[in-house]
Amino acid sequence: TIPxxxxxxxxxxxxxxxLDVLSPPSSSETTSSSSxxxxxxxxxxxxxxxxxxxxxxxxxPDFIQEKGRVDIVRMDRGGEVTYHGPGQLVVYPILxxxxxxxxIHWYMRALEEAIxxxxxxxxxxxxxxxxxxTGVWVKNNKIAAIGIKARRWVTxxxxxxxxxxxxxxxxxxxxxxxxxxxxxxxxxHHLESPIxxxxxxxxxxxxxxxxxxxxxxxxxxxxxxxxxQKVSTEI
Numbered sequence: 001t002i003p004x005x006x007x008x009x010x011x012x013x014x015x016x017x018x019l020d021v022l023s024p025p026s027s028s029e030t031t032s033s034s035s036x037x038x039x040x041x042x043x044x045x046x047x048x049x050x051x052x053x054x055x056x057x058x059x060x061p062d063f064i065q066e067k068g069r070v071d072i073v074r075m076d077r078g079g080e081v082t083y084h085g086p087g088q089l090v091v092y093p094i095l096x097x098x099x100x101x102x103x104i105h106w107y108m109r110a111l112e113e114a115i116x117x118x119x120x121x122x123x124x125x126x127x128x129x130x131x132x133x134t135g136v137w138v139k140n141n142k143i144a145a146i147g148i149k150a151r152r153w154v155t156x157x158x159x160x161x162x163x164x165x166x167x168x169x170x171x172x173x174x175x176x177x178x179x180x181x182x183x184x185x186x187x188x189h190h191l192e193s194p195i196x197x198x199x200x201x202x203x204x205x206x207x208x209x210x211x212x213x214x215x216x217x218x219x220x221x222x223x224x225x226x227x228x229q230k231v232s233t234e235i
Contacts, residue, residue, distance in 0.1 A: 001086050004052040004073055007045070011156045014094045017041050018154040042099070044208060044216060045092040046201050049084035051170055056080060056147060066173030077157040079134070079147035081174050087167030087186070089197045090160045091204060093212075097153040100212060108146055110211050111159050112136055115144045117207035118161070122200055124190045136161075141185035162186035163200045 018041050051070040055061060056079040063081045064072060070085070084090055097107060112129055115136045119127040127138050136144040144161040162168060163186055171184045188194040205216055 001048045001050045003050050004054065004071070004084060007047065007049070007092070008073075008075060011045070011092055011094060014041075014043055014045075015151060015154050015156050018094070018096055019152060022152060042096060042214075043094045045094070046204070047090055047092075048086050048088060048197055049090055051083070051085040053081055053083055053170075053174055054147075063175040064173065065175065069173040070170055075157075077147040077149045079145070082145050082147065082160065083170050083174060084160060085167060085170055087164030087197060088160055088162050089201055089204060090158070091208075092158040093155055093208070095155050095212075097150065097155060102153055104148070104150060107150075107155065108134055108148065111146050111148075112144075114204065114207040114211045115159060115161060117210060118200070118203040119143070119187065121203040121206065122187060122191070122195065124187055126190075138185055138190055141183045143185050143187065161200065161204065163195065163197045164188055165194075 021041070053064055053070055053072045054077075055064075055072065055074040056077050057074075058078075059074070059080045061081075070083075093111075095107075097103075100110075101107070109129075112135070116127050116129075119136070119138075124138060124143075127136050127143065129135075130137055134146045135142055144159060146159045148155055148157045150156070162184060165186055165188055167186055168184055187200060208214065209216055
């Protein structure tokens with residue numbers, strides 16, 4: 001498992017590699033029309049974190065009901081409070097969306113689609129989206145959360161899927177994603193034979209390759225668990 005702040009710093013390093021090779025930004029970072037960064041800079045990081053509650057830029061700290069239970073970090077993604085810890089697969093795609101589609105809403109729906117495909121491949125039945133909220137749900141319980149940020153169309157942060165039952169314990173200390181009265185679940189609650197985070201990561205890798213039409217290869221930087229080379233611009 002990796003401490004959240006260590007990986008946050010590393011994400012910012014990888015994002016900066018993209019930004020360093022882009023032309024100067026226009027008046028709006030998210031509407032810049034500069035050329036995309038080289039394809040080899042795109043990366044996908046898969047990992048498990050040490051226990052942490054994270055708050056988005058506008059999150060309400062009152063949704064943390066048991067302060068002192070685990071570390072708390074306020075960071076630069078959207079969304080409300082969530083939990084990361086062992087037993088949960090966290091995925092950070094760092095992509096230049098000029099190579100895919102310059103549409104943040106499309107990107108978030110694409111991440112949800114990858115989660116749905118991975119869950120189906122792993123044998124979880126009944127996973128679905130819900131109107132007006134991000135993430136993926138099974139039988140009214142949230143199984144995966146999404147929170148992202150983009151600078152000049154380069155994404156960071158990403159998605160988290162609860163895989164093993166151990167991933168659920170510290171959710172008791174918060175109102176997950178600020179949704180009162182809603183519960184969380186994990187992959188293994190919906191399988192006859194439990195799987196590990198490492199086993200589920202193969203399903204999410206395959207799903208990301210399908211949704212984004214990419215090929216993921218071994219990392220050149222040993223601190224990155226997975227990176228990839230773009231093979232198609234059509235999605």
